[in-house]
Amino acid sequence: MVNFEEIKQSFLSALDAATDMKQLQDVRVKFLGKKGHVSTLMQHMREIPNEEKKAYGQKVNALRTEVTEQLETAIKELEERLLQEKLEKETLDVSLPGRMFTQGGLHPIDRIITDIEDFFLGLGYEVREGYEVETDYFNFEALNLPKTHPARDMQDSFYISDETLLRTHTSPVQARVLNQADGKGPIKIICPGKVYRRDSDDATHSHQFTQIEGLVVDKNIHLSDLKGTLELLAKALFGDEREIRLRPSYFPFTEPSVEVDVSCFKCGGAGCNVCKQSGWIEILGAGMVHPNVLEMAGFDSKEYSGFAFGLGPDRIAMLTYGIEDIRHLYTNDLRFLEQFKYSEDRGVVHESL
């Protein structure tokens, strides 16, 4: 007579003794393998009287099911435990730095130019570029600065020959665009770029710097349009609370000419070290395009008028970030450049300024 209970007990103690997967597999072979204790039970069927065959069969099946289930459970538990152990072993120090995907700095001048470009793109302007080596004609004469003009003293230039020089401002782009326009508006452009003047490099002077020229020419363009445009720009660059004021000035290529101050973004106008106690910071020069400039480019200055402005991204970068020395902008010290890799929120002035 087959002792089912004995087999079961023997299985249970074997299962209990098994501590790794190999032993569990051995248990499986020993009981459920072809020649296993459970599998061979069916071979005894012949010896079983017919009337008991059914009951016997059921018993064998029940035993097989139980053994199988218990075995599977044990395997699963072991697998679970092994995984757990493995995961524990794999635990990292999450505080260690990640693999480095270095991020480069965006040059502060590039940042400022991009911001200003985006502002004017939003107002329907195009971005135009020009030559850095210019003819005397486009750099001066087409801008109402004939060779004898005393204002040429204002900008000491790097001449290459009598008729060519490194442009002293981005205004020649204005002259060239006007010339190409065939006497028809509207023109709405800004022109960022490098410019050059005979200055000795020090904390506040650089023989090379950048400028952004702006030009609008159409019928019925007023000085008040310039004021409105620059007011929006000042708010975009320095915060919504900023105001601007225009002061009369002189540029040969504009008439009237103005200098534009923005209320100090640090003290709000009360007077501080940034605005030299005046409450105002000069940020750009502007004016209504001089009729001579329009006429020389083939525009009828009775029908068309326009405004132009020029601002210095270097200066705006220095003001915005409190950069103390313009030479930092051209030294390419990574300790400097890498400070400019972050995204920014507009109009929030740092305490450090």
Place this chain on the structure above:
Amino acid sequence: MRVSKEWLETFISVDADTETLAETITRGGIEVDDIIDYTKDIKNLVIGYVAHVKQHPEANKLKLCQVNTGDETVQIVCGAPNVKADSYVIVSKVGGRLPGGIKIKKAKLRGEESYGMICSLEEIGISEDFIPEEFKDGIFIFNEEQTPGTNALEALYLDDQVLEFDLTPNRKDALSMIGTAYEVRALFGGEVIEPKRDMTETDDISGISVKNEDSEAVPFYALRKVNNVKIMPSPVWMQHRLLKAGIRPINNVVDISNYVLLEFGQPLHIFDYDNLGSKEIVTRRAKKDEKMTTLDGKERTLLESDIVITNGKEPVALAGVMGGDFSEVTDNTTNVVIESALFEPVSIRKTSGRLNLRSEASSRFEKGVSHEFVLKALDRTAYLLETLAGGTVEKGIVSDGALDLTPTEIDTSVSFINNRLGLDLNADEITETLDKLGIDVKLDGDNIHAIIPSRRDDLKIPEDITEEVARIYGYDNLPSTLPVYSEITPGRLTDNQVKTRVIKKQLSSLGLSGAINYALTEESRVKEFTNASEGLKLKMPMSEIHSTLRTSLIPHLVDNVTYNMNRQRKSVSLYEMGKVFETHGQDKLPTEITKLAAVISGPQYHVEWLGASLSPDFYTLKGILESVFTRLSLKPHVTYERTTEYAELHPGRTAHVLLKGKVIGLIGELHPKYAKDHDLNQTTVFEVNLDEMYKETEGTIRYEQLPKYPQITRDIALEVNSEVTVQDIIDLIYKQNVKHLINVEPFDVYEGEHIEAGKKSVALHLTYLNKEETLTDEIVETLHAPIVDALLAEGFKIRA
């Protein structure tokens, strides 16, 4: 221009404090740069009368002075060599203060008590540069009787503030006291009083003649002769108004000409008549290489563009720039000739610029002086010589040429002014504003006929009138509007501008920082990293290191690496986008090429605790460059060809970058020698021509439906000669034009001990895909076989 408020008030009464005056003038368009306050830090400064002086018993250089300071007479110890009895001096009393934080206390000097201090001009804050010679080494002594105890600053004309103007070139009208007065009138109202000039003419006539040989050079030239002048110091008011204006007092005659120059903005010259050498004054252009000695004792060689005043034979003055030596006013001068004239501005500017003789006079002549004041200034000078130098004025003015006094007339309109400004002023408001400026207006409906006084000859066109209206009306009163365009056009970047931004983002995301270097470089560097033999040179460079326009971005980027490495950086990665300049000769415009360059040095993407990094080698930077080409969808068109052309680059690790077969740049590791010269280890650079890259337009993205069928890969391992490049093999494979071959990728390259010398092993994956149906092994075999044949035919050995 420095404007003394006290002096200004002799021209126009100003009902405003200095701050308000300065602010209003600034807002009106003349920037007041600085306010110099002569009363600052001064307290208890009075006039003292020195009654007695005796030697200090204990000190050689000190004197004991009994000084009446008004309510008392006190002893003051003084060390000045020029202190003397019976003189009026400046005294800082006990309890007084002087600039520099000096407090005056009762003191004992070598046993003698001292109740205050007798002051020099320097001690009360006057710059040494402007102190008259006689007071340079001692105390100031009044040359006229004074009341002891009264405010010394007032008596010295120093109870005053001076506005320093930063004038724009168009506002030459404010280069004079009277011009400033007219500006103040426009801003504050009131009336301008002209200085007195009613001299008494004698009947004497010396018979001097004037002739202008070149009326373009000298349109008008006028003289007056004044006899019997006595050279002496000018009065305190004149001396001190001059020094406040930044001019050092010399003697009465010189001071008068400077004083009138400041009053009217008209430069004058005074000759010693007896040393002129003739009675004929002839003005003309100088002769080529003509020589003259100017009053500073220097011999000058002249050009035909210079204008000279001659005595008919030789130059006696370089017109508008400097007098000649022998006709100069000296202490012995008695009879003088005053010149007041117009000279051609451009000549004056050229002459003074060439000879480096910029002066108060030349700077006014080169901007053009106001015709209105030429004769007034002449008369005023004569008047002052009469009253302050005891001179007698000869009858009449001798002159040649025409003084055009017709005012400029400008036609404009109310609507034009309003249109340009964006205002809605009526005719009366405009007339009133212009009237404040002394501009007469005739109105005819909308039309404005403006008559401009000659002192404002900078006003020429309707837009100038617009500006005057705007600045007097006030820019603060201008509304803020936005333009209304005749046609709506969108604002957007061009494709190239977008690509520029894409590249910058791409490179910064890969860890490279954006650099901006100077475009000017050293001449010797234009040959580095280029085939250029020459660069475009500046005519007059400021320094050798910034003398020539760059021909490559790389040299400065390499310098940047060295700079950073010298500051404890372990790795550097930088890019720059900018122009290089290809010269076509010094007098022609160069070709400006926009380039992109990058440099890497030191371990890249370095994680120290993992010991992981990429070396700054050719392949790392090539990967970075390829990522740019990928973004611009140019990668399939780009190839690399090894080059040994550049001495600065490693001959085995440098390639030209080709776009559709055209060289557009280079990439390579620095030559070890070049690197060493720049204190660098392994460093790799590239530079590519962006203009060429932007020329290749790829249009929009061509979307393809995702393949439904799997791809099949075949690997080939080849043994080839070492000099065969992987590109050569890939090109050969593609040349077979095999259908469905979509990619060839090297996966192993080996050269070394397990392979014959001069050979290398290259293993490639070839990927096949049929987008229409499943590829079977049999079909791939038929596609692949011709490739294998071609490789064998090339002499390559297939490795097992």
